[in-house]
Amino acid sequence: MRRLLLWLAEKPWQRLGLLAIAALFPAGALALLIAASGLVPIAASDGHWRITDWFLHYTMQRSVALRAPAEQPPAATRQRLLRGAGAYELSCVLCHGAPGRPQAPFSLAMTPPTPSLAWKVGEWSDQQLFWIVHKGVKYTAMPAWPAASREDEVWDMVSFLRELGTMSSERYEELVFGSPQQRTPVAAPEDLRDTVDVCARCHGEHGNGRDGAFPRLAGQQRAYLLESLRAYASGRRQGGAMQSALAGLSDGTLRQLADHYAALPATSVDHDIGDGDVQRGSRIADEGLRDRRVPACGSCHEPNRPRSARIPTLSGQPAEYLAQQLRLFKQQRRGGSDHAHLMQPVASGLEDADIDAVAAYYASRQP
Ligand code: HEC
Ligand code: HEC
Ligand code: HEC
Structure with missing residues (x-):
């Protein structure tokens, strides 16, 4: 008792505060006392008691049910499935x-x-899976999606998870790594081989993308590629798959990667150009939309020569990818290089039909 009093007198204002709290909230004080005693077992190797396990999972189920969004998932497509599988x-x-x-x-x-x-x-x-993958689960190892603003990527993952329950191992291999003929290797520096093998799963061995699900890298402006890689690596541009793919790579490796892909020849591949109006897209690229203060895309991008090495070429890029990037710019969710702010006012003047039109136009051009 004497020792307890001595201990209490040591820093009077702190101890008095504790006593006051104890008087007001006895249950809280008891919990604090139990925690302070060090008796609570926290070893992961011990597992939970059955009842704790049941209680925590029940709490998690109720919490997810309450918070899952009401919105309908976007239609499942092969592109979504491929992106979900690659990220998985x-x-x-x-x-x-x-x-x-x-x-x-x-x-x-x-x-x-x-x-x-x-x-x-x-x-x-679907909505509950979306919520779990987007937000993660506290007090467990289940992480949140690293790119919080990319809800579109989380829906891609949900479309993959939906199929996972009945998926064969052959199908999983095909979705993630492509068919054997998609895997013919292309020359790369020896020390870059392992990294390029990872990139190739999604962007294709030859950097031309896969089935319209991933952007083409082959023949892209070198400086733009490097700035984009740096932007993902630092989180200035959000993309869950890309941020994970670049984790742990040095700036030197990013340079090598930009060199590698910029030097590969861009070949034309057949892909879906969506249902945008190509004619209208071509007009926007040439003239812009004066009444909505949208400049001609061609004043920075092709068909006129790109003005700077930091301006990406768009021709032959999948329409879905171009449209998605324009929507992200418009919603101010698309980061990038120091020049990325140039695109925000451009995209904010575009309406949905303009975005689909201009995406279809550039996707229909030869790279
Ligand atoms: C470090 C390990 C770890 C990683 C990485 C991880 N998870 Fe989890 N995940 C967990 C744990 C642990 C749980 C169980 C959570 C619980 O019991 O409430 C879980 C639960 C889930 C659940 C709910 C399943 C259920 O009924 O409990 C889904 C869905 C899920 N994870 C999807 C994913 C997806 C998709 C990814 C990749 C983006 C991922 N997880 C990455 C550890 C992980
Ligand atoms: C799991 C699939 C996946 C892997 C693996 C992957 N990427 Fe990507 N990459 C994507 C997706 C999806 C996007 C589009 C992301 C977005 O919407 O911002 C992308 C975008 C990019 C971009 C931006 C393209 C542009 O036009 O702005 C570059 C550059 C890039 N990736 C390079 C790489 C490199 C280099 C590697 C290997 C280290 C790699 N990626 C590995 C899926 C992947
Ligand atoms: C003032 C110059 C400028 C104009 C005009 C312009 N852009 Fe851009 N655009 C850029 C820059 C710079 C980037 C690269 C941003 C970054 O660093 O990530 C870009 C990026 C893009 C991207 C992303 C490409 C990728 O690979 O991820 C798309 C799509 C795009 N622009 C479409 C358009 C369209 C469509 C128009 C016309 C309506 C347009 N741009 C007009 C400068 C411009």
Whole structure:
């Protein structure tokens, strides 16, 4: 008792405060006392008691049900599926496993252990999966989506998760790595080979993209490529897959990557140009939209020569990608190089039909 009094007298204002709180909130004080005693077990190796496990999962289910958005998911397309699968292989497969791919042992040694998703996805609606992947789950190892503003990418992931429950290992391999004929390697410096192998899963061995799901890198302006890579690496441009793909790469490697892709020849590939009005797109590129103060795209981009090496070429890029970037600029969610602010006023004058038109026009041109 004497020691307790001495301890209390040591820093009187602090102790008095604690006593006052204890008097006002006895339950809180008890919890504090238990925490201070050090008796609460926190070893992940011990797992939870059954009842704690049940209680936490129940709380999580209720919380997700309350917060999941009401909006309908965008229509599932092969492009969405490919992007979702590619991002899953980068950021999720080690913990959750996939068809033909066991979970990493560490993911089962967590509390709670990481569930195998193929068994779990059926328990959630699309909107609930969206919420879990976007926000993550507190007090567990389940991370939030690293690019919080890219809800479009989270919906891509949901379209992949929806199929995961019934997916064969062959299908998973095809979605993530492409068919064998898509995998004919292209020359790259020896020390860049492993990195380029990762990029190739999505951007194709030859840098021309895959099935219109990913932007073309081959033949793009070198300075633009380098600035874009730096912008993702520093988080100035948000993209969950790209930020993960570049994690841990040095600036020297980013330079090598920009050199590598800028030097590859851009070949034309057949891809869907969407349902935008190509004629109208061509007019906007040539003349802009005077009444809405949209300058001619061609005053910076092709068909007139790009004015600066930091201005990307757009021709032959998938229409879906171009349209998505324009929408992101318009919503002020698209970062990039120091020149990216030039695009915001341009895109904010474009309406949905203009965006689809100009995207269709550039996608229909030869790269
Ligand atoms: C570091 C390991 C780890 C990584 C990486 C991870 N997760 Fe999880 N995930 C977990 C854990 C642990 C849970 C269980 C959470 C719980 O019990 O509430 C979980 C739960 C989930 C759930 C809910 C399943 C359920 O019924 O409990 C989904 C869906 C999910 N993760 C998707 C993903 C996706 C998609 C990715 C990649 C973007 C990902 N996770 C990355 C550890 C991880
Ligand atoms: C999992 C699939 C995936 C992988 C792997 C991947 N990327 Fe990407 N990449 C994407 C997607 C999707 C986008 C479009 C992102 C956006 O909307 O901002 C993109 C965008 C880019 C861009 C911007 C293109 C532009 O026109 O602005 C560059 C540059 C790029 N990636 C380079 C790389 C390099 C180099 C690697 C390898 C280190 C790589 N990517 C690995 C999916 C991937
Ligand atoms: C004042 C110069 C300028 C004008 C005019 C302009 N742009 Fe851009 N645009 C840029 C710059 C600079 C970038 C690169 C931004 C960055 O660094 O990420 C860009 C990027 C883009 C991108 C992203 C490309 C990619 O690979 O991710 C699209 C799409 C685009 N512009 C479309 C258009 C369209 C359509 C128009 C006409 C309506 C237009 N731009 C007019 C300067 C301009």
